Amino acid sequence: MxxxxxxxxxxxxxxxxxxxxxxxxxxxxxxxxxxxxxxxxxxxxxxxxxxxxxxxxxxxxxxxxxxxxxxxxxxxxxxxxxxxxxxxxxxxxxxxxxxxxxxxxxxxxxxxxxxxxxxxxxxxxxxxxxxxxxxxxxRENMMRKGMKSDSRLPFEKLFFEGDFQYPLSAKQAGKWATPLEMVRLAPSATNKQPWRAVVQGNKVHFYEVKTKGYAKESTGDIQKVDVGIALCHFEIGAKEAGFTGQFVQNDPQIVTDGQTEYIATYVEG
Ligand SMILES: Cc1cc2nc3c(=O)[nH]c(=O)nc-3n(C[C@H](O)[C@H](O)[C@H](O)COP(=O)(O)O)c2cc1C
The missing domain is CATH 3.40.109.10 (NADH Oxidase)
Incomplete structure (x- = not known):
C-alpha cells in the first residue's frame, strides 16, 4: 500500500x-x-x-x-x-x-x-x-456529481504555515508536499474534507473543522473519523518520502475559530 x-x-x-x-x-x-x-x-x-x-x-x-x-x-x-x-x-x-x-x-x-x-x-x-x-x-453517477466526489479543495485552503493566517502552497510545502497531497486526496463524509494542517518546522499539526449537525449518537463525530483517515494518508505519504516521525497529541495553542479543534501532531525526527 x-x-x-x-x-x-x-x-x-x-x-x-x-x-x-x-x-x-x-x-x-x-x-x-x-x-x-x-x-x-x-x-x-x-x-x-x-x-x-x-x-x-x-x-x-x-x-x-x-x-x-x-x-x-x-x-x-x-x-x-x-x-x-x-x-x-x-x-x-x-x-x-x-x-x-x-x-x-x-x-x-x-x-x-x-x-x-x-x-x-x-x-x-x-x-x-x-x-x-x-x-x-x-444513481452512483448522480451522487458523485452532487458531492463533487472527483474534486478536492485546493492545497492553500487546507494547509497553512506557522498559523491559520498563512496559506501554504504545494510549492512552498517542500518536503511536506507529498504527505499533505495524500491528505488532500482522502475520502470524507459527503466529501466535506474537514481536515486542516499547520506546518511548523519539523511538526505538522492536524485540526478538524466541524460542520454543524454532523456529530450524531449513532456514528459518533464522523468528521473526527475523516481526520483519522487523513492521518493514515499523511503517514503513508511521509513513510514513502523517507520520514520516520510519529503522531503525538500536544496542542500547540495556535489561534483557531470556534469550529476548529486540534487533533494531533506529526513530529519528524
Ligand atoms: C466517514 C465517511 C462516511 C461516508 N458515508 C457515506 C454514506 O453513508 N453513503 C455514501 O454513499 N457514501 C459515503 N461516503 C463516501 C463519500 O461520499 C466519498 O468518499 C466522497 O464523495 C469522495 O469520493 P471518493 O471516495 O470516490 O474519492 C462516506 C465517506 C466517509 C469517509
Whole structure:
C-alpha cells in the first residue's frame, strides 16, 4: 500500500455479481485481525454476509460481503477508527477490491445487530467489499456529481504555515508536499474534507473543522473519523518520502475559530 494506492482508490457503489475467492477472503480476515492504530484504541472488525445478515444499502448494487467495525466509546476512538479502517480500505484496494465508506446510507439496525453492538459501543461506518462493475449505476453517477466526489479543495485552503493566517502552497510545502497531497486526496463524509494542517518546522499539526449537525449518537463525530483517515494518508505519504516521525497529541495553542479543534501532531525526527 503506497501513494499510488491512495491515488487509485475511488468509492465503488456498483459491484459485479462475482464472489471474492476463498483465498482472498482469508487474506482479508488475516489483515483485519492485525489492523491497529497509533492511538492505542481497541477496535473490532467483522466480515459480514449480506444475505445471511439481512444487510442492505439504498446506494449499493451487487455487493454480497461487507466489513463493519466498532469501538467502545473512549477518547480518540473516532480518530483511531478512521485511521485503521482506511488502512484496511487501502489494503483491499491493493487486492483489486472495491470499497466505499458508508456511515449514513445503510440499514443500520441490521448491521449493528450483525456486529453485536453493545450499549457503550459505536459502529461509525461499514464498507461493501467486491469487484467493481464496469459501469456505475445512474444513481452512483448522480451522487458523485452532487458531492463533487472527483474534486478536492485546493492545497492553500487546507494547509497553512506557522498559523491559520498563512496559506501554504504545494510549492512552498517542500518536503511536506507529498504527505499533505495524500491528505488532500482522502475520502470524507459527503466529501466535506474537514481536515486542516499547520506546518511548523519539523511538526505538522492536524485540526478538524466541524460542520454543524454532523456529530450524531449513532456514528459518533464522523468528521473526527475523516481526520483519522487523513492521518493514515499523511503517514503513508511521509513513510514513502523517507520520514520516520510519529503522531503525538500536544496542542500547540495556535489561534483557531470556534469550529476548529486540534487533533494531533506529526513530529519528524
Ligand atoms: C466517514 C465517511 C462516511 C461516508 N458515508 C457515506 C454514506 O453513508 N453513503 C455514501 O454513499 N457514501 C459515503 N461516503 C463516501 C463519500 O461520499 C466519498 O468518499 C466522497 O464523495 C469522495 O469520493 P471518493 O471516495 O470516490 O474519492 C462516506 C465517506 C466517509 C469517509
Amino acid at each position: 503506497n501513494t499510488d494506492t491512495i491515488k487509485n482508490r475511488k468509492s465503488v457503489r456498483t459491484y459485479k455479481e462475482e464472489q471474492i475467492p476463498q483465498q482472498m477472503m482469508k487474506q482479508i480476515q488475516d489483515y483485519l485481525d492485525q489492523d491497529d492504530n497509533p492511538f492505542g484504541v481497541p477496535l473490532t472488525f467483522k466480515m459480514l454476509d449480506a444475505k445471511h445478515d439481512g444487510l442492505s444499502s439504498p446506494v449499493i448494487l451487487g455487493a454480497e460481503t461487507y466489513v463493519a467495525g466498532k469501538y467502545q466509546k473512549q477518547k480518540n476512538a473516532e480518530i483511531a477508527f478512521g485511521y485503521s479502517f482506511e488502512k484496511f480500505v487501502l489494503y483491499a484496494t491493493t487486492l483489486g477490491l472495491g470499497t466505499v465508506w458508508l456511515a449514513a446510507t445503510i440499514n443500520r439496525k441490521a448491521f449493528e445487530q450483525a456486529i453485536a453492538l453493545k450499549e457503550d459501543e459505536v459502529m461509525p461506518a461499514v464498507t461493501p467489499l467486491g469487484f467493481a462493475a464496469k459501469k456505475r449505476s445512474i
